Amino acid sequence: AQSVTQPDIHITVSEGASLELRCNYSYGATPYLFWYVQSPGQGLQLLLKYFSGDTLVQGIKGFEAEFKRSQSSFNLRKPSVHWSDAAEYFCAVGGSSSASKIIFGSGTRLSIRP
């Protein structure tokens, strides 16, 4: 069965500190992986995606993520967080067939300590 697990419900980091948000997936075929960010009262914005190729992908706002097939993980990282990064972050997995749909994790809420 397809699933996405984000083990951390809520994370607080200090402004300027590094960040890593964890994501583990279960998928029977080659996965397409996504990270979305959702600010309060807003829709989801795509941060980055992995379809194939280089397993380290760069996204917007200084975020990056690394696909590790052996660990079924797609963790999101940022070397130095800003107060504006406070939001909800969702990892998602999908497939390449026309019948595929995106499955979202339950999200990780990021708070920034001044």
Next chain:
Amino acid sequence: EAGVAQSPRYKIIEKRQSVAFWCNPISGHATLYWYQQILGQGPKLLIQFQNNGVVDDSQLPKDRFSAERLKGVDSTLKIQPAKLEDSAVYLCASSLASRGVYEQYFGPGTRLTVT
């Protein structure tokens, strides 16, 4: 490029009433999705359209929810009658790709409160 538009942004209704949400996708996007996002959870797909045909509605509670996409552009999602557990944010998204999974662009959502 204009984004995905949704209206209304907020709606409060009593249980057993009906409600409708509207979505206008990005111009040229063939695929349109409706998601339900309950507080504290990730979005859950309710229905996916390819142009004006339904691709996936396996998680749509068809006894009370209905959706249509006229002329392959705008879409409406209706709930009748509403239940307390329908309180959620309803997100509309669209995608350019007609096959496979590609990035989806989301609207701001409609927050529904059922009292």
